[in-house]
Amino acid sequence: MNKKVMVGMSGGVDSAVSAYLLLKNGYEPTGVNCRFFDNGDAFIKEKTCCSLEDSKDARSVAYKIGIPFYVFNFTDDFREKVIGKFIDVYTKGATPNPCIDCNRYLKFDKLLKRALELEHDYVATGHYARNEFDESSGRFLLKKGIDETKDQSYVLYMLTQFQLSHTLFPLGSMRKTEVREVAEEMGFVNAKKHDSQDICFVPDGDYASFIEKSIDKTFPCGDFVDRDGNVLGTHKGIIRYTIGQRRGLGLSLKAPLYVLEKDPQKNRVVLAPEEYLFSKDLYATDINLIAVEKLEKPMRVKAKVRYKQGEQWATVEQTDENRFHVEFDAPQRAFAKGQAVVLYDGDVVVGGGTIE
Secondary structure, X not given: OOOEEEEEOOOOHHHHHHHHHHHHOOOEEEEEEEEOOOOOOOOOXXXXXXXXXXXXXXXXXXXHHOOOEEEEEOHHHHHHHHHHHHHHHHHOOOOOOHHHHHHHHHHHHHHHHHHXXXXXXXXXXXXXXXXEEEOOOOEEEEEEOOOOOXXXXXXXXXXXXXXXXXXXXXXXXXXXXXXXXXXXXXXXXXXXXXXXXXXXXXXXXXXXXXXXXXXXXXXXXXXXXXXOOOEEXXXXXXXXXXXXXXXXXXXXXXXXXXXXXXXXXXXXXXXXXHHHHEEEEEEEEEEEEOOOOXXXXXXXXXXXXXXXXXXXXXXXXXXXXXXXXXXXXXXXXXXXXXXXXXXXXXXXXXXXXXXX
């Protein structure tokens, strides 16, 4: 009997080709479009996802290749675990990553549980990553996608051994150009569709306005200060600034200054010359290890602290059950509390955590 796979179909070309490849390779895929956000008419940009048009595109592909298709409503969970956390973390002065939380709490938790309840063996997505079982360690490994320009292993570091054992990544060994070629050959409606780039629930990128509207609260103006506490000017609300920002401060300064720190308690934004943004070490909490159960001793790795940043050589040491310390060989710019640091051993994801 063929293995049954529940495929998360967002409406984009990647998940469409994933469903087709699974069918071609002998699986029994079921297409599922997850409704995460009641967007109404707000989604007017081509590079977002989760719109009603996206759902139609996903359904079109499912019908074309002849597989069942359903829409699951996960809006309440998404509002609580992704949007709610985004707002909470942002208002506390940190920088959240909602794409990681969506994978963690929805696609590989909520959707996987639903798949197993409906007697499916796996879930599958269009992520560019690879999932392999390592006989020597007895563990499932998460590896980078072959296409380095599209690799999405960074946003999947939180996957557990159980989740990896029930997950398929059909595109892990393909390049994006190959995926589009398959979609065009099949005549998929989304073959030339743009990749989604924005946070789906903030399509215009104005996080501050979204947060204020969501919680019906206005964030007051406050002081820009230097590292010694000297007032340099007035900011327009603490949630309107990000660590490392220089442009858009609205100040006339003798030399360039950058956002070094946000202090919600005192409603202050600390500015400093760029050299103060660089640091060699960080601590991460809420960690998840994949390649190993525990870091028994310091380990040489390459680490990245942003999705689009290159990996840098570092040494990691686990300090307790849920925390590790990373020391980079060279100073790195603008660590942002709330973002993820992900550790690599070659193309294998060792694990990751949240920068504290």
